Amino acid sequence: MQLQLELPVDGPALTESVQFANWGAVCYDLLGAIPDNIYGGQIEIGWLRDTFPNPGNDSTEVERIRYARGYILEMIGGYLMPTCHETSYI
Numbered sequence: 001m002q003l004q005l006e007l008p009v010d011g012p013a014l015t016e017s018v019q020f021a022n023w024g025a026v027c028y029d030l031l032g033a034i035p036d037n038i039y040g041g042q043i044e045i046g047w048l049r050d051t052f053p054n055p056g057n058d059s060t061e062v063e064r065i066r067y068a069r070g071y072i073l074e075m076i077g078g079y080l081m082p083t084c085h086e087t088s089y090i
Helices: 023-031 045-051 061-080
Strands: 042-044 087-089
Touching (some): 023 061, 042 045
Antiparallel strands (some): 042 087
16 A cells, blocks of 8 residues: 555565454454454455444543544545445455
């Protein structure tokens, strides 16, 4: 993503695919939830929408952070990489 959008990076950019990650653990660490189906590092955008609805006024900071992360993944998968219609890359 950094290379495609020419974004500044603090440190080295990852330029190779991660083949052997525990994607369930990655999802849980970042989102606090694990999707039922993870396909080689891809999760369904619909799962993001269903799992992370707009936070209410009484939401916790953790809930707002998880919502923001889910929303960012949805934007990447739906708007920045539109050929991946129903999936978003982690």
